[in-house]
Amino acid sequence: MRSRTLKSLMLACALGAGAMGLTACVTPIPEHVPLSIAAREAVTSTEVVAPVRQSEIYVYVAPVNTGGQGGMIGVLIAAGIDAANTSAAEEDVKPARDAIIDFNFDEMLRQDLTTSLADVGFLKASGVRVVRDVSAANLNKAISDSPQDAVLMTVADYQFNSDASAVTVTMYASLYSSSPAMDAFKPAKGGDAKFLYAPGNALYRNKFAYVVDMPGSRGKRVDNIAAWSADGGAPLRKALTEGSTEVTRQLAKDLPLDPPPPPVKK
């Protein structure tokens, strides 16, 4: 019985390793996929879905890279260092989190998206729906069950860099088909039938970022976070507000842009 379990485990591992090997051969999907003019003209309605993955600001912690050194022991040591670094960052970021405990980034982003996308006429967007259950099943459902022609998914992130000398607000936007009419504009290659929100299924996608540097950065992370947190977190609130406005503005500006002309064959 035990040997059968072991064999099953080994088989699962072998398949897993094989799958990992295969993924390395897949052509990477470009970060920016412009929306074709034909697709833009075909959209009759769009639902904007904003999956929210974070509850508070955090500090970016670079993962430890062992460079393949040390084998299994190296992996375990790296895991320990990652956890220790995360723990230190979580401790350092507390004053900033406490200073803006009443600040609702998600609601602000929702409002900014509503305002910005109202200017993108062809989308015919009907409000913004915030989704907090970001499980694969729920994101799939958001696309498959949408009553609209297309779903624009916007995933935002806001963070301090590792020394907290800057705040970055990032938004990943992807437009998916949720109707047979729009399916015609799905990319010919790289699609994924299982995960509807996979990048390869997007009719359009792009990434927008806005970085606010702290003037006169003090060098030490705790000191920088103290500066961001001063005056009830006013500098941090300002940075996040600007970031939300800016990334949604960039999205609204980018969506209607014509794709570049295809390269001329010689």
Place this chain on the structure above:
Amino acid sequence: MSKRALALAVCLSLCASGVARAEPPKVSPESGPKAATPAKPARPKKGAKAFPPCRLFIGEIKDLRTDPGTMGAVGSMVYVDDMDGWVRTGFQRLVADNRFTLVETAEEAEVALKVDLIKSYIYAGNGMSKAATVVVRVHYTAGDWALGENVYRGGKSSVNWVGTSSESIGSLNISLLEAVEASKPDLLKGCLAVRARAEGQGQSASAD
């Protein structure tokens, strides 16, 4: 060799997590911090006045989070079954401290607590790490007397081994208990204030 070891580690993690993630983690009183045995009253030091345990009542618990249904994700989403019950299990652990005891009604209590859950989430950091956070606001009252309120934060960061339910729930439980622990100094101040007032009232009554 080292690449093989890495692949094996990743593989085992994936396999184990595949097995462990059959059921998504759910937060409930059953998954909350284990009930504590009430602490024995402390023996007063020679010459010192005895400090009978402060009688506490845990009143209403409100979930003020924007999404009451989930608590973030480490691999799989953490869902919520009974938030009120879960938070309550954390505060019920106060009985493990011999300075406090819990009573059934607000009338019997010296200090009554109302708790707002402001944040409660877990996330997977870069590399193999995860971090959980619980933030509560506690309102203290003694009858009609509003003693005040304060916000307490608890957190737990650790290695994210395979993202199992017990790992996620365990980190959230530790965070909740840390927030409860942080409230103790204010609880004690509240109790002392209530007793000082009662003593003052007693003295003025006897003087009359």
